[in-house]
Amino acid sequence: MLLHNSIRKLLKVTHARFLLVFFAQVSLWCMILVGCNQNPAPTQPAEAEEEENSDITAAFLLNQAGDSAVQSTDYDRALALYQQSMDSAAVDADSFNYYDSRLDMACVYDRLGELDKSIQIGIPVLEAFIRSGDSTRIGRTYSTLSAFYGRANMPDKAFEMAQKGFDILKYYGSDIER
Secondary structure, X not given: OHHHHHHHHHHHHHHHHHHHHHHHHHHHHHHHHHHHOOOOOOOOOHHHHHHHHOOOOHHHHHHHHHHHHHHXXXXXXXXXXXXXXXXXXXXXXXXXXXXHHHHHHHHHHHHOOOHHHHHHHHHHHHHHHHHHOOHHHHHHHHHHHXXXXXXXXXXXXXXXXXXXXXXXXXXXXXXXXX
């Protein structure tokens, strides 16, 4: 009986770690796929495209430049570009671009190994997205925080965040995240 209980506990721990790694990987792939799909191929006439492009803000373009800097591992430049994006978004009172850039900044700190700082930045971003009611951003932020907590050796908190992110994205996220 004691051996049976020991095996059961081992399987629970192994299962929880598997789920944590699985949800972190799914979160990462969702962020990669969503990031690659932000500007779909144009299907409208040129006039409509120009009208659509007028909605692209300086904050959005600076955020995209920050993403490029991250991809080339120029993290100092990425942090500067994300800060400029946040400053621009603050001037325009554009909270979504502001907090998107803030979460991207947290991801840079995660890559730099400053896990406490990435979590410290990510929590207010989650709270802001919860206030906004944007379920896709809420789910992605929970999933991102899950990865931060996992890398910070906080498996219980990572699993909790991954589960919340998964549940929200499963029911309310875009088709690519379901």
